Each structure stands twice: as C-alpha cells, then as structure tokens.
Amino acid sequence: MDADRIERVIEAVLLAADEPVSIDRMLRLFAPGELPDENPRRAVRAALDAISEATAERGFELVRVASGFRFQVRQQYSPWVSRLLDERPPRYSRALLETLALIVYRQPVTRGDIEEIRGVSVSQSIMRTLLERGWIRVVGQRETPGRPALYGTTRTFLDYFNLTSLDDLPPMDEIESLMKPVLDDAKAADEGGAGGVPPPNKSAPAPHEPPDPPPMAEIIQMPPA
Structure with a gap:
C-alpha cells in the first residue's frame, strides 16, 4: 500500500x-x-x-x-x-475546579488534604462528579488511621484537556489557562447563564459584593491550614 x-x-x-x-x-x-x-x-x-x-x-x-x-x-x-448542538456543555463551579486543580498538582492527595488547603469542606457531590466524569480515580490509601483514599488524575483527564502526559501541565501560575474552557462555563453558571440575569434595579441600594476569590494558582500553593 x-x-x-x-x-x-x-x-x-x-x-x-x-x-x-x-x-x-x-x-x-x-x-x-x-x-x-x-x-x-x-x-x-x-x-x-x-x-x-x-x-x-x-x-x-x-x-x-x-x-x-x-x-x-x-x-x-x-x-x-x-x-x-442541542445539548449544552456541563458547567462546573469554581469550587469543583479548585478541587480538581489541587488533585492535579498535588496528587496523590486525600479529601482531607484538599479541605485543609482550601479551608472549607469538600462536598461529596464534587468528588462524585469528578469520579463520574472519569477525571480522577482512587490510586491508593494513606497508611494513617482510617486509611483515607488517595486521589489522582486519569488518562481521561489528560485527553479532555489535550495533554499527552502530566509533564505537559502548564506551570502552576498558568493553571487558569488550562482550566479556561471550563472556567468560562462555571462563570456563566454562577451568573445564571447568558441572557438569564435580569437587569439590576438602579433604585435599589447596591448589594454587598464578596471579594474576588484568590487566583487558582495561589490556592494550589497554599500550605495546609
């Protein structure tokens, strides 16, 4: 041939x-x-x-x-x-993406490790979503009381984010670029979707706005609380 x-x-x-x-x-x-x-x-x-x-x-x-x-x-x-396409792409919260980023750059990690770094609890639904998507898997158990599960990423995760191996990951300070496609969806979900947010009432007092969350790279590099 x-x-x-x-x-x-x-x-x-x-x-x-x-x-x-x-x-x-x-x-x-x-x-x-x-x-x-x-x-x-x-x-x-x-x-x-x-x-x-x-x-x-x-x-x-x-x-x-x-x-x-x-x-x-x-x-x-x-x-x-x-x-x-009739089906809209799934939208992910920033909390889920921060959890994923911590697993990506600190694997293998336990759910407790993630909670210590983020300073808040990680909901079961976040871990279930990441497991169901096939982006993470249990890679072992830590030899400590209770033997908590250790999580790492999968080949499916690499495929989704156009990576051939973990060596292709961008530096931590460029994590936002890796997550950009799903971060955009998460932002739209947090805002209620395009076209789904009513215009603000200009006569009403401006609501208190929470401070912007720290950059994802900063969260990944935080020491445990």
Whole structure:
C-alpha cells in the first residue's frame, strides 16, 4: 500500500472513531503486507504528519492526547459549532475546579488534604462528579488511621484537556489557562447563564459584593491550614 493510501485509511479511521486512536491500534487495523515490512510504525507516523500538515488551515485539527490521536474542532470555531448542538456543555463551579486543580498538582492527595488547603469542606457531590466524569480515580490509601483514599488524575483527564502526559501541565501560575474552557462555563453558571440575569434595579441600594476569590494558582500553593 502506498503512502497516500495509508494516509487516507488513517484519516478515515480517525473520522469514524468516537475516541482517540493510538498508533498501536492503527497498526492492528492493517493486514499483513499492507504496511512496509521494514518499519510499519514509521509509515503510520509519516501518515499522521501528512494529515496534520494537510489540516493546518482547516476548521479542525489533528491532536495528540494521552490515549492517541483524534480530530477536533479548533477552539476559535467552537462558538458556531456549539449552536449546532442541542445539548449544552456541563458547567462546573469554581469550587469543583479548585478541587480538581489541587488533585492535579498535588496528587496523590486525600479529601482531607484538599479541605485543609482550601479551608472549607469538600462536598461529596464534587468528588462524585469528578469520579463520574472519569477525571480522577482512587490510586491508593494513606497508611494513617482510617486509611483515607488517595486521589489522582486519569488518562481521561489528560485527553479532555489535550495533554499527552502530566509533564505537559502548564506551570502552576498558568493553571487558569488550562482550566479556561471550563472556567468560562462555571462563570456563566454562577451568573445564571447568558441572557438569564435580569437587569439590576438602579433604585435599589447596591448589594454587598464578596471579594474576588484568590487566583487558582495561589490556592494550589497554599500550605495546609
């Protein structure tokens, strides 16, 4: 099979797949003799490079994440694509995102560790949501009284945030950039959603506004209370 046909096959596979496809899985899709015998993996990588180059100016891109490769809409075109979808993306509270950020940068951690750093209790619903999303998992138990569960992140978390490994995490002071897509949704949820907030009553006294929360990076680096 020539290089152009290998490229088209892989392109079709990526379009049909509903999850990232690893190179090992791509290799298994070809019958014996369809890839060059001397270095089939190199042939697949060359096809992926060609696809990436061919889509450089398109509305979608080839992205490598922890589980493999996938096509996805470029971020700048997501507002238009979202109008096509009936289901609105989930919205997450800042408390949930702060909890996730602490697990990401301090893993493995217990729920008690997170509560000590944030200075407030972590609701069971937050931990349940993170577990159900598949972003965190129990990675062990701490050898202390009660043997509390230790939490860490998952491959699903890496895939969602377009990371190939934890080594790709931005520095702590840039955590807001990593969380930006879901932070925007959280802000909209806190405000009641676009178009869902009535205009303020100018004759009423201005309500007391709580101070802005500290930056997420500052929270992550806080010592336990």
